[in-house]
Amino acid sequence: MSESVDIVLALERSEDEAARRGAAAAKLGVAVSCIGETRLRKHSIDARQSSVKVQLRLDVSLDGPLPEEVAPIWEAPLLPAHPRRVLIVGCGPAGMFAALRCLELGLQPIVLERGKDVSARRFDLAPLLREGRVIEESNYCFGEGGAGTFSDGKLYTRATKRGPVAKVYEILAAHGAPARILTDAHPHIGSNLLPNVVKAIRNSIIAAGGEVHFQTKVVDLLLSDGQLRGVRSSADEEILADAVILATGHSARDIYQLLADRSILLEPKPFAVGCRIEHPQAFIDRTQYHLGSAVPRPRLLPAARYRLATKIRDRGVHSFCMCPGGWIVPAATANDEVVVNGMSLSRRDSPFANSGLITTVEPADLTGFFQQHGVLGGMAFQKMLECAAKSAGGGGQSAPAQRVGDFLSGKLSASLPDTSYFPGIRSAPLHELLPPWITERMREGLRLFGRQMPGYIADPALLLGFETRTSSPVRIPRRDDTLEHPQLRGLFPCGEGAGYAGGIVSAALDGMRSAEAAAGSAAA
Numbered sequence: 001m002s003e004s005v006d007i008v009l010a011l012e013r014s015e016d017e018a019a020r021r022g023a024a025a026a027k028l029g030v031a032v033s034c035i036g037e038t039r040l041r042k043h044s045i046d047a048r049q050s051s052v053k054v055q056l057r058l059d060v061s062l063d064g065p066l067p068e069e070v071a072p073i074w075e076a077p078l079l080p081a082h083p084r085r086v087l088i089v090g091c092g093p094a095g096m097f098a099a100l101r102c103l104e105l106g107l108q109p110i111v112l113e114r115g116k117d118v119s120a121r122r123f124d125l126a127p128l129l130r131e132g133r134v135i136e137e138s139n140y141c142f143g144e145g146g147a148g149t150f151s152d153g154k155l156y157t158r159a160t161k162r163g164p165v166a167k168v169y170e171i172l173a174a175h176g177a178p179a180r181i182l183t184d185a186h187p188h189i190g191s192n193l194l195p196n197v198v199k200a201i202r203n204s205i206i207a208a209g210g211e212v213h214f215q216t217k218v219v220d221l222l223l224s225d226g227q228l229r230g231v232r233s234s235a236d237e238e239i240l241a242d243a244v245i246l247a248t249g250h251s252a253r254d255i256y257q258l259l260a261d262r263s264i265l266l267e268p269k270p271f272a273v274g275c276r277i278e279h280p281q282a283f284i285d286r287t288q289y290h291l292g293s294a295v296p297r298p299r300l301l302p303a304a305r306y307r308l309a310t311k312i313r314d315r316g317v318h319s320f321c322m323c324p325g326g327w328i329v330p331a332a333t334a335n336d337e338v339v340v341n342g343m344s345l346s347r348r349d350s351p352f353a354n355s356g357l358i359t360t361v362e363p364a365d366l367t368g369f370f371q372q373h374g375v376l377g378g379m380a381f382q383k384m385l386e387c388a389a390k391s392a393g394g395g396g397q398s399a400p401a402q403r404v405g406d407f408l409s410g411k412l413s414a415s416l417p418d419t420s421y422f423p424g425i426r427s428a429p430l431h432e433l434l435p436p437w438i439t440e441r442m443r444e445g446l447r448l449f450g451r452q453m454p455g456y457i458a459d460p461a462l463l464l465g466f467e468t469r470t471s472s473p474v475r476i477p478r479r480d481d482t483l484e485h486p487q488l489r490g491l492f493p494c495g496e497g498a499g500y501a502g503g504i505v506s507a508a509l510d511g512m513r514s515a516e517a518a519a520g521s522a523a524a
Helices: 017-028 093-104 118-130 165-174 194-207 253-261 281-289 363-393 404-409 436-452 504-523
Strands: 002-010 038-046 053-061 085-089 108-112 211-213 218-224 227-233 238-240 243-246 271-280 309-312 315-323 326-330 340-344 352-361 399-403 425-427 462-467 491-493
Touching: 002 017, 017 038, 017 053, 085 093, 085 227, 085 504, 093 108, 093 165, 093 194, 093 243, 093 504, 118 194, 118 326, 165 504, 194 211, 218 253, 227 243, 243 504, 253 363, 271 281, 271 315, 271 340, 271 363, 271 436, 281 352, 309 436, 315 340, 315 436, 326 352, 340 352, 340 462, 352 363, 352 436, 352 462, 363 399, 363 425, 363 462, 399 404, 404 436, 404 462, 491 504
Parallel strands: 085 108, 085 243, 108 211, 243 491, 399 425
Antiparallel strands: 002 053, 038 053, 218 227, 227 238, 271 352, 271 462, 309 315, 315 352, 326 340, 399 462
């Protein structure tokens, strides 16, 4: 017989098997000698009080060994001799998981990725970091694995109602992700490990009968009587299929422009912009773990994270994609812009912590942009900020930066602290480069966060501009029942780029749902 039991242990005893067995026995009301095996199912840190606790969920055997644990695997049935074909545009998490689900359903996925495979893509980051030169089809946003591949690999999600989150974790583990993602409350793979996971998923897709084509950029749609029949590539190749899943990510602005030019229905949606804020990781550790000024973080504790949020005059101001022990990286997709994002390796051992510090932008805030640019007004607003950052940064991918205290007081920083941002920073008046309605909300939010987390806005806290790619400013509409575009049969908008996900896991879930919807359409 086995039981599942939740226990709480002091940090220093949390790895002690005897302590776990004793706590489990006490919780179950049995003698310790009755406890056979234990197996960890969930691990989380509770640092709300000065004494840090660890919450554990264990499977416990009482009268023999636990059932043998089977490592996660992914497999698909053999494809039929003439399978129905589904085109998947984009090889990020939405596209990859859509492809895997297609194969499980007996469909042949044809994945088209504008960028390069993950190994070649890694080499293309060197000129971006060292020379400030963006390779526009191969960068931190475009290429195999999508933006998340070299941008941290955080898996925590609140999208538990959108589908089988556990299945996403199991598929990732089956392809080489650390087994701890199955038990950690806030799972994270890391940008150093995720590329090999991505390669393994690609190999599974190909081995099961799918296709993955790199450096294949979609430049047009093949339409016939209100039906999407396929796409045309930049090599002028026509690629036909029974359905098309559009999973291009939130930075594929040419796809939004293509849809608009083809008079295919798009909708503006809220998004968020702001800066990256950076602190010493030791400060975050001291604050979150209640440590003394000279006390190092205990070995059993990970680099601490935080989440801050408020609402100011009906607009959210909040932290975003917080990267403990991480780096700020250049996420531009064109050479006339500067965009910043964050990442961490699996060890999270950088001396810096960074996070987006952003405020919500509603379509109503951008009336002039929509008057000039139509439904793509939000995209034009993002681009304006990115070009302003490029100009203020002084060249290459150098980013404009300002001490938080100077941002609050409205003055140029006379000097700047050390940063993790490799291309370099230049002192600039971020408070003037941002629109006043964003600057004022960010200032009010920062002052509030400084009271909630003393020291948060004190030196050497640093802001870098600009964080603009938090989500898509455009939604590609789809029907609730079929997930198909209401105007164009055979088109299945999917993932972050279509406005239906935010992060690796929610994008993967949406890719799986879209594949299931496409399977129904292809069978009709």
